[in-house]
Amino acid sequence: MEPPTKKPKKRKSNHSCCSLCEALIEPQFANPSTISKQDYISALPGDCIRSIFSFLNHDNLDIVARVSQRMNEFSNISRSKVAKSSQYRVVKLAHDKLRNQLTIWLRDPSEAFNVPLFEKEHVSESEQCQSQQNKGPNSSIRSVPHSTIVRLDSIMARFKIEDAHFEGVKFSDSMVLHCLKWSQKPMKVRVKNGNFEEKFVKEKFLSMLLAIEVNHVIVQESTIANKIDNKFIKEFCTVADPSIEVCDYADWKESGTESDLINMEQDTLEACSAFTNLRLFHMRVNSDWIMTAIIKRFRRNITGVWILSLTRELTYPEVKAVISDDLKHIHEVDFSGIRNITIMMKSEPRPKDHLSNLPGDCIRFVFKFLNQNSLDSLARVSQRMNDFANLSRSDVAKSRKFHTLELHDDHIVLCGIWDNANHVVVRNSGRLNTHQTSRPPSSINHLSISLIDSIMSKFMIRYVHFITVKFNNPLLLHCLKWPHKPNKIKKTKAIFEEQLAKEKLLSMLLNLGVNQVIFDRCAIERQIDNHFIKEFSKVGNPSFEVSDFAADWRPNQNKNDIIAMDRHTLESCKRLRRKENGAWQLSLTRELTSADISIAIAYDLKGCAFGIGITDITEALPFTPEHELLREGLPSSLR
Amino acid sequence: MVLITLVSSDEQNFPVERELLKQSGTIETLIVNMNLDDEDTDAAAMPIPLPNVKGDVLEKVIQWMEHHKGDPVKEGDNEDNNAEIVVPQWDDDFFKPAMYGSKHLELTVAASYLDIKNLLTLSCKAISNTFKGKTGPQIREEWGVPNEFTPEEEEAIRKENEWSE
Structure with missing residues (x-):
C-alpha cells in the first residue's frame, strides 16, 4: 500500500491566522x-x-x-459528520467594555445553565489612547481576536447551536467569513450594540445571513437598518418561517429621521405575509396596502408580532371593516398613531379531535353550562379549548370571593369585601426579590396582564387599584377588553409610558363606564377637561377625585395650568339637590363669601343646610382643611 | 454452484461462490457489466482482476465474506446509526491479530475498494475503538505515528478544540 502523495506545505511558525482566512485548504505547521x-x-x-473517524465523538x-x-486535518473535516451535542443550543459572544473582556456563553435550551468561557483581551497602550481619542458611541468596541473566532467555530462544530447571540461585538471580514463556514448553521442570529469594521462588512454580514439561511434575525443596531431594504426582505423571505426584528423605535429615533425611512414596495409587502415576526420601524408601508398583507398573514394562523411604520394613520373602523369575524377573536391590532402599527397574531392550530372540531358557536354553548373551575380544566386541554374557555368566561357566573384587585408592577393582590386584611398575593415576579422602595414603577409584563384578564373574568371585581405601575398600550388595551367592568378605579404612584397612554386611560374609563375614579398625582390633569367631565357625568353616581391640592397639585402647577370650567360642564355637576353624601373640591375664580352662598341656596335646602351647608355637604366627613380651601378660593399665589 | 474467479494484484486466483460476491458492490457491478450471470457465458473462463488487492488480503476478505454469507447487505451510507454499531465477537477475534499492523488497515482499504459495506463498517469501528480513552502520545505509540507537532502547535490545537475550561 502506497502512502498518499505528500503535498508541499508552507512552513509557518505563527499560528495567529487560519487556513480559512488565508483561503488555503490545509493547516500550516512548522514541520x-x-x-x-x-x-x-x-x-x-x-x-x-x-x-x-465517523465512529468517534x-x-x-x-x-x-x-x-x-x-489526522488533525481529517478530525476537522469529520466534525461535521459527528453527532452534535444538544446540551447547549444558545451561544453568546459578549464584550464587557469595563473589563475589556470577551466572553463566550453557552446556554441550554431552557437557559437554566449558563457556561461562561472567558477570553481575556489585552489592549495595548496605543489602542487605549486611540479609543480615548475617538470616543464615539461604539468606539471602545474592538474586533474579535482570531483565537476567539476559532473557538467559536469549534463550539459551533461540537454543539447543535440554534441561536447565536452577539453583544457589543465588532464584526470583521474574517469573522463574517468564519460564520459563513460554520458546520452548524444557527436558525436565529441576534446582534445587539454591534459594530462593523468597514462599511462593506455590513453588506457581507447581511449576505452571510442569507447564505446560511438563518430564519430569525434580531438586529438591535440602527446603523445597519438602512441596509435591510426591499431587496434584502425579498431574498430573506425564502427561508421557512422567516422573522426579522430590526431595532426598536427608541433606537431608530436616535439615528434616523423621517427622510431616512425606506418605502416598502408593494411586492415586498406581499412577500412579507410569509414573515412570522416583523419589526421594521425604518421601513414605511403604504397604509392602503397594509390590510391585504395583514389578512394574508392572519390566515396563516401562526403566533407572531408585526410592528411597522405607516404612511398615514389607520382608523379602527377601517381595520374592522376588513377583518372578518372569525379572525377578530384570534388576532389583535393595536395602533400607536401614524408612527407604527402593532399586530399580534395568535395561532389556532387545526384541531385533530372531534371535540375541538365542533363549530365555535357549539363550543360556546357547551361551555355556558360549565363553571369557572371546569373552564380552567378545559383551558388546558388544547389551544382551541383555551381560546373558547376565555371567551366563555363572561357568560359564566363569577365568584364574589374577591372584590378588590391591587395591581403592582411586580405582584397582584386580591382582597375580599369584608376582610381586606386577609388578602391573597396572586403573583410574584422575579423582581419582587430585588424590591427597592425607591425604584421607579415599571410596566406590567405580558404574563401578568394575561393573569389580570383571567382574574377579571373569574371574580366579580368592583375596585381596581393601580399602584406603582407604568401604564402602557398593552395594559390599557387589555383593561378595555375585561369581560367584567369594575365600578371604581384608583391610581397611586402609577406613571405613564408615553403621553398617548394618558389619553387612552381616560378613554378607557369612559368605555368601561367606571363611576368612581381616584387619581393621586397631577400628571394627568391637563387631559381631564370640560369635555371629559361632561362625558364622565353620564354614568350613574359619578365621582372623580384628582390629586390632593396640598400634597400633589400645588407644588407642580402654575396658574396657566388651570382649566376654566365652562357653564355647561358645571351644569352637569348639579349636586345639592341630590342630597347624597360626598365632597367637592374645586378652585375658584374669586373668593366666595358667606353672603354669596346664603343668597344662592334656596330655603328648602337651607333647612337642612345647617346640617349639610356648603362646607357641610359631606356630613359624613369631619371638617378638614379641604373645606378651608373651598372658603378661601384661590390661594394668593395663583390669583 | 456457480464459481467466479478473482485475481489478486500478485496474480493469485481465488474461485469464489457467486452468492458470496453479492456483498461486494464493486464486483457485483463488474459481474453485471461482464454478463457473467448469463447462462450462455462461461464465468469460469472470465476471471475478475483486482489489481488493488494483494492475495493475502483478498484471502482474508473471502474468509470474512464466507462467515457473513446471507447477511443483509447495507445500502447507501448509514452514518446516523454509527453510535449503535457493535463489533460482534467473531469479527473482533478476526480483526484483533492484525490490529495495529498494516494487515488490518489493508483489509480496510480492500473493503473500501471492493465496496463491502458491512466489512468496512466493522473494520473502521474496530479501529475507532482503539482510539477511545487514549491520549495523543498513546495513540502515536500504538500506531507508530511520529510526532510532527511542535509543543506550541500541540497546545494551539488543544486550545482550538477545547470548549470548556
Whole structure:
C-alpha cells in the first residue's frame, strides 16, 4: 500500500491566522508532514480515515487531532459528520467594555445553565489612547481576536447551536467569513450594540445571513437598518418561517429621521405575509396596502408580532371593516398613531379531535353550562379549548370571593369585601426579590396582564387599584377588553409610558363606564377637561377625585395650568339637590363669601343646610382643611 | 454452484461462490457489466482482476465474506446509526491479530475498494475503538505515528478544540 502523495506545505511558525482566512485548504505547521513506513494509520486513504473517524465523538476527535498533521486535518473535516451535542443550543459572544473582556456563553435550551468561557483581551497602550481619542458611541468596541473566532467555530462544530447571540461585538471580514463556514448553521442570529469594521462588512454580514439561511434575525443596531431594504426582505423571505426584528423605535429615533425611512414596495409587502415576526420601524408601508398583507398573514394562523411604520394613520373602523369575524377573536391590532402599527397574531392550530372540531358557536354553548373551575380544566386541554374557555368566561357566573384587585408592577393582590386584611398575593415576579422602595414603577409584563384578564373574568371585581405601575398600550388595551367592568378605579404612584397612554386611560374609563375614579398625582390633569367631565357625568353616581391640592397639585402647577370650567360642564355637576353624601373640591375664580352662598341656596335646602351647608355637604366627613380651601378660593399665589 | 474467479494484484486466483460476491458492490457491478450471470457465458473462463488487492488480503476478505454469507447487505451510507454499531465477537477475534499492523488497515482499504459495506463498517469501528480513552502520545505509540507537532502547535490545537475550561 502506497502512502498518499505528500503535498508541499508552507512552513509557518505563527499560528495567529487560519487556513480559512488565508483561503488555503490545509493547516500550516512548522514541520512538514512525514508519514513513516510504520505509520500505517496515517497512510490510509482519506475515505477510510473519514469512515473510521465517523465512529468517534468530538472528545475522541480532540485526541486524534493531536496525533498527526494528517489526522488533525481529517478530525476537522469529520466534525461535521459527528453527532452534535444538544446540551447547549444558545451561544453568546459578549464584550464587557469595563473589563475589556470577551466572553463566550453557552446556554441550554431552557437557559437554566449558563457556561461562561472567558477570553481575556489585552489592549495595548496605543489602542487605549486611540479609543480615548475617538470616543464615539461604539468606539471602545474592538474586533474579535482570531483565537476567539476559532473557538467559536469549534463550539459551533461540537454543539447543535440554534441561536447565536452577539453583544457589543465588532464584526470583521474574517469573522463574517468564519460564520459563513460554520458546520452548524444557527436558525436565529441576534446582534445587539454591534459594530462593523468597514462599511462593506455590513453588506457581507447581511449576505452571510442569507447564505446560511438563518430564519430569525434580531438586529438591535440602527446603523445597519438602512441596509435591510426591499431587496434584502425579498431574498430573506425564502427561508421557512422567516422573522426579522430590526431595532426598536427608541433606537431608530436616535439615528434616523423621517427622510431616512425606506418605502416598502408593494411586492415586498406581499412577500412579507410569509414573515412570522416583523419589526421594521425604518421601513414605511403604504397604509392602503397594509390590510391585504395583514389578512394574508392572519390566515396563516401562526403566533407572531408585526410592528411597522405607516404612511398615514389607520382608523379602527377601517381595520374592522376588513377583518372578518372569525379572525377578530384570534388576532389583535393595536395602533400607536401614524408612527407604527402593532399586530399580534395568535395561532389556532387545526384541531385533530372531534371535540375541538365542533363549530365555535357549539363550543360556546357547551361551555355556558360549565363553571369557572371546569373552564380552567378545559383551558388546558388544547389551544382551541383555551381560546373558547376565555371567551366563555363572561357568560359564566363569577365568584364574589374577591372584590378588590391591587395591581403592582411586580405582584397582584386580591382582597375580599369584608376582610381586606386577609388578602391573597396572586403573583410574584422575579423582581419582587430585588424590591427597592425607591425604584421607579415599571410596566406590567405580558404574563401578568394575561393573569389580570383571567382574574377579571373569574371574580366579580368592583375596585381596581393601580399602584406603582407604568401604564402602557398593552395594559390599557387589555383593561378595555375585561369581560367584567369594575365600578371604581384608583391610581397611586402609577406613571405613564408615553403621553398617548394618558389619553387612552381616560378613554378607557369612559368605555368601561367606571363611576368612581381616584387619581393621586397631577400628571394627568391637563387631559381631564370640560369635555371629559361632561362625558364622565353620564354614568350613574359619578365621582372623580384628582390629586390632593396640598400634597400633589400645588407644588407642580402654575396658574396657566388651570382649566376654566365652562357653564355647561358645571351644569352637569348639579349636586345639592341630590342630597347624597360626598365632597367637592374645586378652585375658584374669586373668593366666595358667606353672603354669596346664603343668597344662592334656596330655603328648602337651607333647612337642612345647617346640617349639610356648603362646607357641610359631606356630613359624613369631619371638617378638614379641604373645606378651608373651598372658603378661601384661590390661594394668593395663583390669583 | 456457480464459481467466479478473482485475481489478486500478485496474480493469485481465488474461485469464489457467486452468492458470496453479492456483498461486494464493486464486483457485483463488474459481474453485471461482464454478463457473467448469463447462462450462455462461461464465468469460469472470465476471471475478475483486482489489481488493488494483494492475495493475502483478498484471502482474508473471502474468509470474512464466507462467515457473513446471507447477511443483509447495507445500502447507501448509514452514518446516523454509527453510535449503535457493535463489533460482534467473531469479527473482533478476526480483526484483533492484525490490529495495529498494516494487515488490518489493508483489509480496510480492500473493503473500501471492493465496496463491502458491512466489512468496512466493522473494520473502521474496530479501529475507532482503539482510539477511545487514549491520549495523543498513546495513540502515536500504538500506531507508530511520529510526532510532527511542535509543543506550541500541540497546545494551539488543544486550545482550538477545547470548549470548556
